[in-house]
Structure formats: structure tokens, C-alpha cells
Amino acid sequence: MLTRREWGVSAAALLGACAAPRDPSPEPEAPAGPLYVDLHIDTPSRILNEGLDLAESREYTHVDIPKMRKGGLHAGFFAVSTSARSQTPLEAVKQALRIIDTIVEEVRRHPAELFMGTTADDVASARSGGKIAVFIGVEGGHMIDSSLEVLRQLYRLGARYMGLTHSGNTPWVGAAEYDDGPAGLTDFGREVVKEMNRLGMMIDMSHASDRAFYDVVETSAAPILNTHAACRAVAGHPRNLTDDMLKALAQNGGVLGVAYYAAMLDDDYRSRLPQLREIGRRRGAVRKQFADDKQRLSEELWKLEKAEVEKIGRLPLARLADHIEHAATVAGIDHVGIGCDYDSVGLKVPAGLDDIGETPNLVAALGERGFSADEVEKIMGGNALRVMRKAEEAAA
Numbered sequence: 025m026l027t028r029r030e031w032g033v034s035a036a037a038l039l040g041a042c043a044a045p046r047d048p049s050p051e052p053e054a055p056a057g058p059l060y061v062d063l064h065i066d067t068p069s070r071i072l073n074e075g076l077d078l079a080e081s082r083e084y085t086h087v088d089i090p091k092m093r094k095g096g097l098h099a100g101f102f103a104v105s106t107s108a109r110s111q112t113p114l115e116a117v118k119q120a121l122r123i124i125d126t127i128v129e130e131v132r133r134h135p136a137e138l139f140m141g142t143t144a145d146d147v148a149s150a151r152s153g154g155k156i157a158v159f160i161g162v163e164g165g166h167m168i169d170s171s172l173e174v175l176r177q178l179y180r181l182g183a184r185y186m187g188l189t190h191s192g193n194t195p196w197v198g199a200a201e202y203d204d205g206p207a208g209l210t211d212f213g214r215e216v217v218k219e220m221n222r223l224g225m226m227i228d229m230s231h232a233s234d235r236a237f238y239d240v241v242e243t244s245a246a247p248i249l250n251t252h253a254a255c256r257a258v259a260g261h262p263r264n265l266t267d268d269m270l271k272a273l274a275q276n277g278g279v280l281g282v283a284y285y286a287a288m289l290d291d292d293y294r295s296r297l298p299q300l301r302e303i304g305r306r307r308g309a310v311r312k313q314f315a316d317d318k319q320r321l322s323e324e325l326w327k328l329e330k331a332e333v334e335k336i337g338r339l340p341l342a343r344l345a346d347h348i349e350h351a352a353t354v355a356g357i358d359h360v361g362i363g364c365d366y367d368s369v370g371l372k373v374p375a376g377l378d379d380i381g382e383t384p385n386l387v388a389a390l391g392e393r394g395f396s397a398d399e400v401e402k403i404m405g406g407n408a409l410r411v412m413r414k415a416e417e418a419a420a
């Protein structure tokens with residue numbers, strides 16, 4: 025077993041190893057370092073909209089195969105993310121099917137590196153077999169169009185968690201940041217939660233209202249996830265969990281995947297976001313202008329990401345570690361995980377974590393904070409894996 029110091033050393037060794045010249049056809053080998061299961065990766069919509077190929081590493085992608093390898097990822101939940109506000113529910117169902125197809129097809133194109141994961145055991149095989157397990161997570165209950173039949177079909181297509189809300193209310197459950205819908209879970213919402221328990225589909229409360237969070241904790245027979253958020257006592261973003269919610273999550277056996285979005289991690293940083301309005305408007309124009317040239321679109325969007333961080337700066341990695349430490353203190357070490365939210369928030373992530381390949385810097389930072397190797401293993405993936413197993417047991 026490694027000491028906490030040695031984790032730092034092994035992370036540095038991993039970084040060094042990656043800079044060395046590589047055998048052009050290496051055998052896939054299990055990366056050194058802790059188990060790493062990331063609960064929320066937002067790359068699928070970019071694959072669909074920008075025509076990305078995961079085998080190609082480019083400056084403007086946060087997540088691709090070489091970077092996942094370098095970062096030591098064993099399993100990742102790829103998000104099926106669709107607008108809850110600018111689409112009808114039926115359009116959202118169709119878009120969900122397109123994104124799921126995008127994920128499955130992209131995995132099919134890279135069989136030596138990736139495979140579709142659907143069970144907790146797949147995480148263990150990913151670690152021992154040297155391929156990365158790609159899981160599907162649906163980000164928003166609007167994508168079932170209030171239909172248990174659609175919910176079951178999404179499960180059958182491979183979705184292993186569903187966030188109950190996204191950016192906007194779902195007719196049967198309230199979202200954080202929006203108060204024009206139900207406050208918590210409606211009666212039908214409770215049916216959805218119970219059906220997800222029965223299927224073995226994990227429940228993600230990342231974009232849900234506080235009331236919905238407590239309703240679901242009370243209703244769910246299985247531990248829940250909050251795949252990408254942070255701690256409200258450290259930064260007051262309305263999607264973050266209060267200390268009371270962290271304690272309820274611990275009681276439930278669930279896990280908070282701490283997200284890297286700088287505006288969720290730091291109030292000062294968030295207060296600077298209004299300075300980005302003008303750049304934000306240019307993003308819409310760029311999308312229109314380069315709709316037919318996907319690579320150019322990626323490049324132009326990346327210029328805007330860079331312009332944004334030039335304007336409002338970067339957040340130190342220590343701020344992310346503050347949230348992880350706070351969650352581990354209040355909820356307990358068994359209830360903290362990682363949900364990077366890469367490919368959704370541009371460069372508005374902590375410095376030193378520019379893409380998933382830089383994950384060893386986080387592992388090293390956790391070691392420096394005094395977390396033991398066992399504790400780092402839990403944070404980086406062990407806790408997420410436990411929730412996956414519990415969901416399967418509750419279904420059985």
C-alpha cells in the first residue's frame with residue numbers, strides 16, 4: 025500500500041512517463057494510480073456537434089483517448105445532455121437517442137481502447153483489462169417525456185443514471201435555479217424514482233432543487249448521486265449542497281461527485297461571470313457561422329474559451345481540494361467522488377486541470393492535503409463504484 029506521500033510521487037512519475045517517447049504500438053496496460061471513475065463527462069454533445077474523434081488529441085478537447093489514458097481514467101459516465109428549455113419534450117427524447125447513438129458508435133470505432141460499461145463489474149474489468157469503460161448517464165428527466173416506458177427504454181439502451189432535472193424544471197420534479205415548476209417531487213416523480221430503483225438506474229440530483237433532493241433521499245431505496253456539484257458552505261452556488269444536504273447524502277449512502285466548474289467552486293470567480301456576456305454572445309454567432317465546418321467551429325469556440333479566461337483569470341487547484349476536503353469532513357470520506365464536467369465549461373476549470381490528462385495533479389494535491397492512499401482511492405472512484413453496486417443490489 026502506498027503512503028499519502030507516495031501517491032504524490034507516483035502521480036509525478038506518471039506525468040513524467042507520459043512525456044517520454046512512446047512505443048508506437050504499446051499493449052494496453054492498466055494505469056498506475058488510484059481507481060478513477062468519473063461521474064460526469066460532457067463530451068458526447070461535442071462529438072455530435074463538432075465531429076470529434078476520441079482517438080485524436082487536440083488542444084481544444086478536454087477528453088479524448090490519449091488524455092483519458094494519461095489521466096488514469098478507468099470508467100467514465102458520458103453525459104446525454106439536451107436542453108430542457110429550448111426543446112419540446114419529444115424533441116428532447118429524439119435528441120437523447122441521437123446522443124446515445126453517438127456514444128455507442130464512438131465506442132464501437134475504438135474497440136482496442138474503449139468498451140460500453142453497464143455494470144459495476146465492468147469497472148473492475150476496465151481496471152484489470154486496460155480498456156476504458158464508457159457508461160451512459162442521462163442529464164435531465166425531461167428526456168423521458170413523463171413516460172415510464174421511455175425511462176425503461178433508456179435503461180435498456182445502457183443508461184445507468186439519470187439526472188432528474190437539468191437547466192429547467194421537469195414537469196414532475198423541481199430544478200435548482202428555476203422556481204416555475206413543482207418545488208419537489210410530484211406523485212409521478214415518486215413513481216419515476218421507484219421505477220429507477222427497480223431497474224437499477226442510479227438517481228442523479230445534480231441540477232435539482234433542495235426540496236427535490238430531500239424528497240428523493242426520503243423516497244429512494246438505493247443510494248443517490250449528485251454527479252457534478254460542490255459544497256455551498258465553501259461557495260454559494262445554488263446547485264451546491266449545504267452541509268445539511270451533505271449529511272443527508274451520507275445517511276442515504278450516496279456520493280457527491282465534486283465538479284471542476286470554477287464558478288461553482290468560488291464566489292469571487294462567479295461574481296466575475298457577467299464580464300463574459302459579450303464573449304458569450306459571440307459564441308452563438310460562431311456556431312452559426314461555422315456550422316458546416318466542424319473543425320473550424322471547434323477552433324473558433326476554443327478561442328472564445330481562451331478569451332474568457334484571459335478576462336476573468338483562473339482558479340487555483342487548491343480551491344477544488346477545499347471542496348473535496350469539506351465534503352469529506354462533513355459527509356465523511358465514503359461520500360465524496362469526482363464529476364469533472366469537462367467539455368461543458370471550457371477553461372473555466374482550476375489551473376493545472378486543463379483537461380482529463382492532468383488528473384494526476386489532483387491526485388497529488390489530495391495526497392498533499394493529507395488524504396491516505398485508501399482515502400484517495402475512495403474519492404477518485406471507490407465510492408462511485410460502491411453506489412453502482414448498491415443500485416444493482418436494490419434492483420435485485
Ligand SMILES: [Zn+2]
Nearest residue numbers: 163230231252
Ligand atoms: Zn450539468
